[in-house]
Amino acid sequence: xxxxQDDGEAGLFADSAAPSPVEKETPHYHGHRDRLREKFSxxxxxxLPDYELLELVLFRAIPRRDVKPLAKAxxxxxxxxxxxxxxxxxxxxxxxxxxxxxxxxxxxxEAAARxxxxxxxxxxxxxxSWSALHEYLRATMAFAPREExxxxxxxxxxxxxxxxxxxxxxxxHTPVYPREVAxxxxxxxxxxxILAHNHPSGDPAPSAADVAMTREIVAVLxxxxxxxxxxxxxxxxxHASLKGVKLI
Numbered sequence: 147x148x149x150x151q152d153d154g155e156a157g158l159f160a161d162s163a164a165p166s167p168v169e170k171e172t173p174h175y176h177g178h179r180d181r182l183r184e185k186f187s188x189x190x191x192x193x194l195p196d197y198e199l200l201e202l203v204l205f206r207a208i209p210r211r212d213v214k215p216l217a218k219a220x221x222x223x224x225x226x227x228x229x230x231x232x233x234x235x236x237x238x239x240x241x242x243x244x245x246x247x248x249x250x251x252x253x254x255x256e257a258a259a260r261x262x263x264x265x266x267x268x269x270x271x272x273x274x275s276w277s278a279l280h281e282y283l284r285a286t287m288a289f290a291p292r293e294e295x296x297x298x299x300x301x302x303x304x305x306x307x308x309x310x311x312x313x314x315x316x317x318x319h320t321p322v323y324p325r326e327v328a329x330x331x332x333x334x335x336x337x338x339x340i341l342a343h344n345h346p347s348g349d350p351a352p353s354a355a356d357v358a359m360t361r362e363i364v365a366v367l368x369x370x371x372x373x374x375x376x377x378x379x380x381x382x383x384x385h386a387s388l389k390g391v392k393l394i
Contacts, residue, residue, distance in 0.1 A: 174296040178214070179205055196227035207251045208243075216243040231384070232289035259285050264309070279340070280378070280385055287344045288380040294318040295343040298329055299336035300375070307334050322359050324366040331372050339367070341377040350381035357393050364394060 163385045177187045181200060192201060197217040204213040206277040219241055224230045230238075265385040279298075287294050293315040299307045312327060320343060331339055341360060345351075360377045367374060376389040 178212075195325070196230075200225050200230060203255055204248070207248045216241070218287060220244070224227065227380070228285075229289045231259070232291075234291060237291075263378065270362045283342050283378055283380050284385065287342065288385075289384060290344050291346055293343055293346060295320045295322050296341070297330070298340040298342065299331055299334045300338040300340065301335070302337045304375075307336055322363075324359075324363045327363055328366050328370060331367065332370065336372060338375050339375040340375050343377075344380040348382040350379045350384055350386040352377075352379055352386055352388055352391075352393060357388065360388055361393050 182194075182201060184201060185198075186194060194202075197214070197220075200217040200220060201213050202282045204217055208216070215305065220238075221227065223241055224233050224237075231252050233252075235246070235253060237244065238244050238249040238252060252318065263285040283296075287296060294311050295313045295315075296309065296311050298309050301307050312330075315321060315324055328340070343356075343365065356377070356379065360374070364374045376387050377394060379386045379388070
C-alpha cells in the first residue's frame with residue numbers, strides 16, 4: 147500500500163484524500179465539512195465567523211482531521227482571519243497542529259488577497275478610488291508584525307506606476323530616506339506619490355516623527371514638482387490620513 151501523506155503537508159491544492167479501506171465508519175467531522183461548505187455557498191463568506199472561514203482553508207491542508215479546534219486556536223492566538231494569514235510562518239508553527247505545509251498554504255491565501263486588492267487599484271485613478279486604495283493598503287500591510295514604509299508612485303493621470311516597500315523596521319520604527327524616495331520617483335517619471343506605513347501597535351494615530359518625516363519628504367519633492375497626495379497610516383483598528391487631518 148502506498149505511503150500515506152502527512153496531514154499537515156497535503157497542501158492547499160491537493161485533491162481530497164479517499165478514505166482508507168481499513169476505516170469502518172466515516173469520521174464525524176466529514177458531515178461538518180459538508181455543512182460548512184453548503185453554508186459558504188448559500189450564504190456567502192460574510193455569514194461565516196473568522197474561525198469557520200479558516201476551517202474552509204484548512205480542509206485541504208489537513209484532510210483527515212477535525213480542524214475546528216485548530217482554526218479556533220489560531221484566531222484566539224492572532225486575533226482574526228486577516229491576522230492569521232498575515233502572521234509569519236515561524237509564529238504560525240508555534241501553534242500545535244500547524245506544520246510547514248499548513249503555514250505555507252496560509253501564506254498562499256495572503257498572497258492571493260494582496261494580488262486581488264492590487265488588481266482593484268491598478269487601472270484606476272487613485273484619487274477617485276480612496277476606498278479601494280484603503281482596502282488595498284489594509285490587505286497589504288495593516289497586520290504586518292513590523293513597520294513597513296511603502297510608496298505608491300503615480301503618473302500624471304494619478305494611475306499607479308509602481309508600489310514599492312522603501313523600508314522595513316522594528317515594531318515601532320522604520321528608517322526613511324527622503325532623497326531615496328525622490329530618486330526613485332524621478333527614475334519612474336512619477337508626478338505624484340502616496341506614502342503609507344503601518345503601526346503594528348494597532349493604533350493608526352500619527353506620531354510627531356511621522357508628521358516631521360512626511361513634511362521633509364514634501365520639502366524634498368516640491369522643487370522637483372512631484373506632489374505628495376497623502377500619507378496613510380494603517381493599524382488593526384483603522385487608518386489615519388495626514389492630509390485628512392490637515393497635517394500636510
